[in-house]
Amino acid sequence: MAKAAELGKNRTGIDMSPADAERMISGAKEFSSAASADGRTAIAALEREYIAEAEPIGSVPAPGTLRGALKTGAKKATGKNPEVFLNKLGERLAYERTGVRLYESVITKVEAADQMHPAGPVTVDELQQIRDEEMQHFQLLSDVAESLGADPTALTPAANVAAVATMGIPKVLNDPRTTVAQCLDALLTLELVDNAAWELLIQLADNMGLKDASEQFQRALEQEKEHLATVRSWLEEITTQEARRGAQARH
């Protein structure tokens, strides 16, 4: 079975077909007008028009319970907008919930490890531990949301945008053709963002005076730092192993 990084018949580059390439290039010069200095000028003008007319992606749902509503009102009165916190809380909650599923996808890939999908240093047990911690974080965030009267099932604008931003990650993890190393690259993106986002959420919780939540978030962040370090070291090791194997194969 082929290895993912094997030399092969990749046809995407200009050098694949020199005769055709020469005609492509000379044709573009002959038949297209002289390239403009800034091709994005007209694009940007149209984009600006729509930006000026745009409406928001959506709103933060109002807390559903009386207790929550009162609390929201109280914080508003002190000049702190709880909807900013609730928006980001919803983002973290959805991200961690999706994280559970994403780690489950990688567990399947590692369980199916073969010559084309070598697992290198990655173990199912460690992946399972990370998956379970993501699950705990999801639970923690749901509890905090409920304690504030917020609905943990609602999709907040920040949660929606974060899901759009990371749309490609499940596509990489779930493609049977991707290797464990390629999946780790995608997980690294996920964990880098996650770490930074937890730090911001802790700041927001502190500003809101949510001391208990802030302390619990801090513990979650410590675990996320470990996830990041683990994924990064796996990725480094699996890639250097692949390079060594490739070098041996060529000698």
Add this chain to the structure above:
Amino acid sequence: MAVKLFDSKGVALERQVFTWKDLVQKPISKLDDDAFTRVRVILMNGIESQALRFQNTCLLLNRELREPLARIGRTEHHQQTLVNWLLSADHSPLETTIAYEQVAIEVTAAIAQKEPDEYLAQVYRFGLLEDFDHLYRYSALYDRLEGRDPNTILQSYTDIIPGRPTSIEHRHPLDDLREPYERASAHPQSKLNALTLVSGEYQTHDYYMHFGPTFADPVARQLYAEIASIEHQHVTQYASLIDPNESLLEKWLLHEANEAWNYYSCMETETNPRIKAIWERFLEYELGHVKAVSELFKKHEKRDPAEILPETLPDAIPYVSQRDFVRETLSKELELSAARTQFVDRSEETEETRRYRDTINSEGSPSEAVAAGYRWRPGTELTKEQAQAA
């Protein structure tokens, strides 16, 4: 190898079976497969989708044929699934769009040269220069919004240069109708050519309508809206070439023969052995459909299928770069437009077309905005800036 339409039994309908695993096979590689393998996959999805669309429309119009329509329709649906699912998940909608335009250019150019009727050939050359321009506009979008090179999809087979500018392709609906061929006198090749291009353009229209709203950027959303509108014009143009006096069963038989001819063309030209086996299998399925519909034709119309179908399938569509033909057409026919069913110089366009175009472009043109001063370079337009900085 000539395929005889009437002597070949093909695979009997009851033996045309699938499983989910069979329907969802290993996809082609975006990086390693030849671009013409993707071209064939996309065209055959369009051919199957047209067969299915036609058969479902027949269900609305005919009671007697409902059972064979339901049975053959199910197989067509599954054939389409298997073929379309050969596209790998790493093709973004915009990359697939670029591939769709490559299909439109290379297949229309090949068919224009196979067309025995000069008027029909002119129609195809006319449409060709319009799809050719779409590729240039979408390439500019891909380069300028994503910083990616459209030639990674095209593999240097198809030029990225302007054709008849998309912004002037907009015409009054009555200027998109063409004269139909005469069912009794038209060459069978002409009938298959028209059906092939209706199929390709219809699926392209539907693809842009489906994926246009999935883009966030307003220029992309407008560009898909604009080019989808031209694809509707092309569907009108190509569908109006087909004689409306053909009976429903006659049309059905032609659809089946067209599917067989297209699978045969793919089989003859395919370079990926795994995909070639699929084309071969489905050619046999379609020959089974031709046989079944021939029997219906004899039974219900008391006519001989040989009246409308050739004895053997025509020669395969060549799947090779049509760069020279496209450039020659560009140099000779760029200034053409249409007035009702005839082709005229742009100065002779109808007043209705001018009014329609002025109105629809009156708040700006996305195809002009996206490609202002665009000249494709290997590795994207940014390599020019890179070269200047060096």
